[in-house]
Amino acid sequence: MTDITATKEAERRLRASEQRFRDYAETASDWFWETGPDHRVTKVSEHSDTITAPAGLIGLTRWDIAPDADLEPEKWQQHRAALDAHIPFRDLVYRSKDRSGQPIYVRTSGKPFFDADGAFLGYRGVCTDVTAAIRANQAEDALRKAQAELAHVTRVTTLGELTASIAHEINQPLAAVIANADACLAWLQRSPPDLQAAGRSVEWIIEDGTRASDVIRRVRALAKRSDTDMAPLDANVVVRESVALVQREMASHAVSVRMELSSALPKIFGDRIQLQQVLINLIMNGIEAMEDVHDRPRELAIRSAASGDGAVLVSVSDCGVGISEQAIDRLFTPFFTTKSTGMGMGLSICRSIIEAHGGRLFAAPNQEHGATFQITLPLHREETS
Numbered sequence: 001m002t003d004i005t006a007t008k009e010a011e012r013r014l015r016a017s018e019q020r021f022r023d024y025a026e027t028a029s030d031w032f033w034e035t036g037p038d039h040r041v042t043k044v045s046e047h048s049d050t051i052t053a054p055a056g057l058i059g060l061t062r063w064d065i066a067p068d069a070d071l072e073p074e075k076w077q078q079h080r081a082a083l084d085a086h087i088p089f090r091d092l093v094y095r096s097k098d099r100s101g102q103p104i105y106v107r108t109s110g111k112p113f114f115d116a117d118g119a120f121l122g123y124r125g126v127c128t129d130v131t132a133a134i135r136a137n138q139a140e141d142a143l144r145k146a147q148a149e150l151a152h153v154t155r156v157t158t159l160g161e162l163t164a165s166i167a168h169e170i171n172q173p174l175a176a177v178i179a180n181a182d183a184c185l186a187w188l189q190r191s192p193p194d195l196q197a198a199g200r201s202v203e204w205i206i207e208d209g210t211r212a213s214d215v216i217r218r219v220r221a222l223a224k225r226s227d228t229d230m231a232p233l234d235a236n237v238v239v240r241e242s243v244a245l246v247q248r249e250m251a252s253h254a255v256s257v258r259m260e261l262s263s264a265l266p267k268i269f270g271d272r273i274q275l276q277q278v279l280i281n282l283i284m285n286g287i288e289a290m291e292d293v294h295d296r297p298r299e300l301a302i303r304s305a306a307s308g309d310g311a312v313l314v315s316v317s318d319c320g321v322g323i324s325e326q327a328i329d330r331l332f333t334p335f336f337t338t339k340s341t342g343m344g345m346g347l348s349i350c351r352s353i354i355e356a357h358g359g360r361l362f363a364a365p366n367q368e369h370g371a372t373f374q375i376t377l378p379l380h381r382e383e384t385s
């Protein structure tokens, strides 16, 4: 007679444990697989027909199934090397097809298993359908790219509108260069030559040449399609550079600019070109808003200040037509425009640029005439500590 109570109890526990794991497995949205020593699928969890797991896998290897096996040879070489070395692998993502033949992305992890003598029998592991997550990432990337493209297009469009101003900005110093070169020649042709005066003319030539090339550098930087380039910045410099590019536009619309820039401004952290794009947009909008103003001076006020709570404020105020109650909520909506030739993208792009900087952009009607657009930008980290 042998007392088998303990054995029976152990068996009961084992069955309960098996049942528990089967329950887990069958309710999981993941599926489980097993491959043999030749890495061909020998088993797929039974419940897989209720989820998106591919069908008809038995007898195939993973690289037989994946259409990306040829496209990403390196990934698969690494994977096969891991399998041949009988080491576990984690989070291999590859393309596959669900049971209706639709492409899906799956993520799989597996570990080798061996018999009692240590002989390699194959791998066991888990597969998850990660299509939704990957598609969401792809959509987000595409959206970001489209936004950057659009920002670039509007920047180039704005530059197109500014061609006359830019040409003027470059022509002025060039004319001065020619005049000073003439003067220099005249000083040299004197007898005896006045070398001191000639030298002074050459210095002016250098100054004007540098001025012209600065304008070209700024225009090229604005027109360039580039990735975001974040750096510590002085907001006042960004304001001055933007104003320099639209100077002529203001002059030809008889708009004067009043700058009230705080001299004690902490640094912000941002992309100089993108912030210039925002300011140029706001300034151009201000100029356009004052086009029909004839009974008061057309003045644009640009202010900068430290807000005291870890931000820099930059505002652009005009005394133009102003913004109606109904329009104020829609200004920043893409394609909202009240202009016959407007695209209605300017403010929406401005807002997305400022928000990407961790800041805010909003508009408010002025008490008397016109509107104020206010930007808040967070300080550069070193300035806050």
Ligand code: ADP
Pocket: 281, 285, 286, 289, 318, 320, 321, 322, 323, 331, 336, 337, 338, 339, 341, 342, 343, 344, 345, 346, 347, 348, 370, 371
């Ligand atoms: P667009 O200039 O192409 O119309 P925006 O997005 O820059 O596109 O501007 C959208 C609309 O917001 C303008 O059509 C105008 O009605 C209004 N708006 C923008 N700036 C001002 C301003 N400074 N004063 C009054 N209205 C403005």
